[in-house]
Amino acid sequence: MQSPTPAPRATGRPRSAAADAAILAATREALVELGWSKLTLGDVATRAAVAKTTIYRRWPGKNELVVDAVAELFDELRLPDRGTLAADIEGVVLQFAAILARPEAKSGLMAVVAESTRDDALRERIRASIVDRQKRLVLEGRARAQTRGELPPESDPGETARTVDLIFDVVAGAVVHRTLVSAEPADEEWVRGFTRVLLLGLAGASQTA
Amino acid sequence: MQSPTPAPRATGRPRSAAADAAILAATREALVELGWSKLTLGDVATRAAVAKTTIYRRWPGKNELVVDAVAELFDELRLPDRGTLAADIEGVVLQFAAILARPEAKSGLMAVVAESTRDDALRERIRASIVDRQKRLVLEGRARAQTRGELPPESDPGETARTVDLIFDVVAGAVVHRTLVSAEPADEEWVRGFTRVLLLGLAGASQTA
DNA sequence: TGGTTTCGCTACGAGTCGTAGCGTAATGGC
DNA sequence: GCCATTACGCTACGACTCGTAGCGAAACCA
Numbered sequence: 001m002q003s004p005t006p007a008p009r010a011t012g013r014p015r016s017a018a019a020d021a022a023i024l025a026a027t028r029e030a031l032v033e034l035g036w037s038k039l040t041l042g043d044v045a046t047r048a049a050v051a052k053t054t055i056y057r058r059w060p061g062k063n064e065l066v067v068d069a070v071a072e073l074f075d076e077l078r079l080p081d082r083g084t085l086a087a088d089i090e091g092v093v094l095q096f097a098a099i100l101a102r103p104e105a106k107s108g109l110m111a112v113v114a115e116s117t118r119d120d121a122l123r124e125r126i127r128a129s130i131v132d133r134q135k136r137l138v139l140e141g142r143a144r145a146q147t148r149g150e151l152p153p154e155s156d157p158g159e160t161a162r163t164v165d166l167i168f169d170v171v172a173g174a175v176v177h178r179t180l181v182s183a184e185p186a187d188e189e190w191v192r193g194f195t196r197v198l199l200l201g202l203a204g205a206s207q208t209a
Numbered sequence: 210m211q212s213p214t215p216a217p218r219a220t221g222r223p224r225s226a227a228a229d230a231a232i233l234a235a236t237r238e239a240l241v242e243l244g245w246s247k248l249t250l251g252d253v254a255t256r257a258a259v260a261k262t263t264i265y266r267r268w269p270g271k272n273e274l275v276v277d278a279v280a281e282l283f284d285e286l287r288l289p290d291r292g293t294l295a296a297d298i299e300g301v302v303l304q305f306a307a308i309l310a311r312p313e314a315k316s317g318l319m320a321v322v323a324e325s326t327r328d329d330a331l332r333e334r335i336r337a338s339i340v341d342r343q344k345r346l347v348l349e350g351r352a353r354a355q356t357r358g359e360l361p362p363e364s365d366p367g368e369t370a371r372t373v374d375l376i377f378d379v380v381a382g383a384v385v386h387r388t389l390v391s392a393e394p395a396d397e398e399w400v401r402g403f404t405r406v407l408l409l410g411l412a413g414a415s416q417t418a
Numbered sequence: 419t420g421g422t423t424t425c426g427c428t429a430c431g432a433g434t435c436g437t438a439g440c441g442t443a444a445t446g447g448c
Numbered sequence: 449g450c451c452a453t454t455a456c457g458c459t460a461c462g463a464c465t466c467g468t469a470g471c472g473a474a475a476c477c478a
Contacts, residue, residue: 012454013444019456035327040434051457056436103326110323113389117315118244123392131390166402169391173382180322181340182378183332193375193414201410205402221423222475228425249465260426265467425474435464443456448449 015058022048023055027069031104036066036111063115063122070108071129073099079137085145090188090195092137093171097186100179110180131168138164138171152206163202170198224267231257232264236278240313245275245320272324272331279317280338282308288346294354299397299404301346302380306395309388319389340377347373347380361415372411379407 026047030039041062045052059065076099080091099105109130116123142164145151154160174194178186186194235256239248250271254261268274285308289300308314318339325332351373354360363369383403387395395403 011446011452013446013456015455036323041436042434053437053458054456057455061436106326107323110319110326114245114316114319114323117312117319117389126390127392162402165391165393166399166406169387170379170383170403170406172390173384173386174379175382176386177382178378180326181335181381182374183336184374190375193371194379197375197379197407197410197414199410200413201406201408204409204413205406220421220477222425224424250467251465262427262468263425266424270467419478421477423474423476425472427471427473428469429471430469431466433464433466435462438459438461440458441456442458443454445454446452448451 019048019050019054020058023050023058023065024069024072027065028073028104028108031066031069031108035103035107039066041065063112063119064125066108067112067122067125067129070105070112071133073102073105074130074134077134077137079140079144081144085141085148085150086195086199088141088144089171089199090191092141093175093186093191093195094188096172097175097179097191100175101185106180110176131172135164135168138167167198167202228257228259228263229267232259232267232274233278233281236274237282237313237317240275240278240317244312244316248275250274272321272328273334275317276321276331276334276338279314279321280342282311282314283339283343286343286346288349288353290353294350294357294359295404295408297350297353298380298408299400301350302384302395302400302404303397305381306384306388306400309384310394315389319385340381344373344377347376376407376411 023044026044027039029047030044034043039062041055042052044065045055048055055065059068077092077095080088082088082091100109112122112126116126142151142154142160146153154163175186178184178190184190232253235253236248238256239253243252248271250264251261253274254264257264264274268277286301286304289297291297291300309318321331321335325335351360351363351369355362363372384395387393387399393399
């Protein structure tokens with residue numbers, strides 16, 4: 001998914017998979033050292049030891065390249081089994097915060113989100129390769145909590161989808177804002193407080209709905 | 210605060226205040242039409258009918274200019290008095306969402322936040338002219354709710370500060386994520402659901418703290 | 419009127435962009 | 449083994465933006 005494989009031809013010289021990996025790694029390295037605005041594709045090409053034209057053959061431009069480079073970071077996310085819903089959420093939020101604290105994720109992710117406000121294709125690329133890809137964590141967590149009896153089973157599937165979207169916006173948004181705008185670490189203490197508010201709110205909302 | 214007034218000299222030709230306003234307005238206009246990445250200071254100068262050098266005399270660069278141009282948008286925020294805490298919060302969140310839905314706010318704000326991950330001075334500028342400036346809304350809302358008896362009075366001031374920060378991260382973060390990443394409107398229905406979760410969470414957390 | 423600062427304008431070197439053209443390398447089909 | 453096909457590295461290119469310098473004119477104060 002991270003490689004822009006365009007229906008590989010049966011004939012001709014095949015594209016180097018090593019080049020893909022080298023380019024994406026070089027992109028992250030350049031994000032760390034230079035940040036978004038000073039990152040140039042010429043520099044990435046030099047770091048990756050490939051020609052600049054090779055990058056342009058595979059990605060439309062800087063935006064799409066950075067999306068793919070950052071997306072790989074979030075594939076590390078796992079839903080831990082800590083026994084309770086609250087502990088599970090705390091665990092995954094802490095992982096999310098740890099990834100977002102890395103400089104290559106910070107400067108890259110926000111920049112492409114900013115660009116995506118004027119580029120529908122780019123926003124779709126972000127949603128597909130980052131956001132929707134991780135929504136599985138929310139679904140898994142809910143299912144596990146329902147098995148434990150911590151959450152009532154959902155009847156209305158539409159309502160469930162809305163709730164999942166709300167949770168995702170709140171969790172991702174709060175961690176991002178805390179990390180990037182407030183510039184405070186989303187450490188264990190903060191995550192505990194945040195998780196308590198979120199869970200109490202969700203429990204109360206599902207009762208009085 | 211939005212004008213970079215550098216201790217006005219007693220002598221010499223004074224800086225044109227009209228030029229400041231024209232430059233900031235031209236910046237917002239360019240943000241709408243071009244977006245962040247294609248915005249150039251030369252273009253802004255042409256739109257504002259000033260020389261490019263005039264802009265460089267007043268702002269260090271594109272980043273700081275856009276921060277000031279966007280900051281003015283958020284000064285419109287008011288805390289409405291709708292009678293209950295929930296209604297007040299819904300009102301201000303809706304205003305916040307309306308501002309964030311405007312293209313000049315979207316593309317500008319996220320871009321400077323991205324840049325601020327590698328520029329401490331820029332992040333401080335954002336905090337001072339946008340974030341902290343609006344934190345007054347949270348404080349006013351809490352005070353009003355305590356007068357109404359909807360919230361218990363706070364004893365520990367440190368705990369209060371932490372709670373205000375948490376609220377701000379959750380509210381701003383969730384609305385931003387909903388608007389920019391999920392690309393769904395933060396309309397009345399969504400805001401109602403979000404506010405309910407937030408208030409129930411805060412009420413429960415303050416009881417069991 | 420003289421001193422001071424800003425303004426608009428022009429011009430400049432430096433750097434980046436994205437593309438084109440070329441010869442070479444690596445595949446599969448015959 | 450040979451050929452068609454595609455990817456690759458390299459070089460060069462015009463177009464554009466950047467941020468700064470220098471100039472004469474304009475606007476203010478004493």
